[in-house]
Amino acid sequence: MPHTIFPDELIFVSPGQRQPVPSVAGQRHEMAYDAMGQWSGTYDVTARAAPGDWQRFPGQDSILYLLSGRCRVEWGEAGEHTHVMAGGDFALVGQGARHRMQALDDGDCRFVVFRLGEGGGQTLATLPNDIRFVSAAQREIGEQGLDVAQAGAAGGGSGS
Numbered sequence: 001m002p003h004t005i006f007p008d009e010l011i012f013v014s015p016g017q018r019q020p021v022p023s024v025a026g027q028r029h030e031m032a033y034d035a036m037g038q039w040s041g042t043y044d045v046t047a048r049a050a051p052g053d054w055q056r057f058p059g060q061d062s063i064l065y066l067l068s069g070r071c072r073v074e075w076g077e078a079g080e081h082t083h084v085m086a087g088g089d090f091a092l093v094g095q096g097a098r099h100r101m102q103a104l105d106d107g108d109c110r111f112v113v114f115r116l117g118e119g120g121g122q123t124l125a126t127l128p129n130d131i132r133f134v135s136a137a138q139r140e141i142g143e144q145g146l147d148v149a150q151a152g153a154a155g156g157g158s159g160s
Contacts, residue, residue, distance in 0.1 A: 018042065026052020027101070038116055045071050045109040051102040054079075060117035062093040069109035075099040085109075 011033065018030035018041060026047025033040045043064070045052065051074055068087045075081050075097055084104065085091060093099065095117060103109045 024053035024055050024100075026050075037118055038114070040112075040114045043111040043113050045069070045101045045103045045111070047102050048104075051100045054098055054100045056096050056098045057093070057115060057117075058096040060115040061095055062091075063114045063116075064091040064093065065089075065112045066091075067110045067112060069107050070104040071109035072102045072104055073099060074101075 013032040018032050021029045021031045021041070023029040023043070026045060028044040028046060029041060031039065031041040039060070051072070066085045066087055066089050070087075071085045073083050073085060073091060077098060079100070083091075101109065
């Protein structure tokens, strides 16, 4: 039987069932699922006047999908890298990558987040200890059979 982090049944989590969890200044977090090294939930970035607090997740890789809004992400030990995400973009955050976010428009930035690692779950060991971005346009390029990494390098998809 293949290893799985979910039980042998379907799990549904409606908005009213998500649990608020502590978060850094400038963000609201809600947890949908947390077991066997896999955490999933939503993040709302509310910081507008200035970026939110710095954060990192040692031992966990994160996959962020921006549902709506535009958000500036800063990362690196001194915040030397920046990238603007828009609805439909993914960010892949390596274990321990120091980062913070700031909403750029009137509305909040709403993310769906998956964190993997620690606690006996799966770890994406192939992710580097930094952040990579994949835009909606790059996914379309990938669907056409082109190398998404090359498209990102040509189109500025990994911020600097």
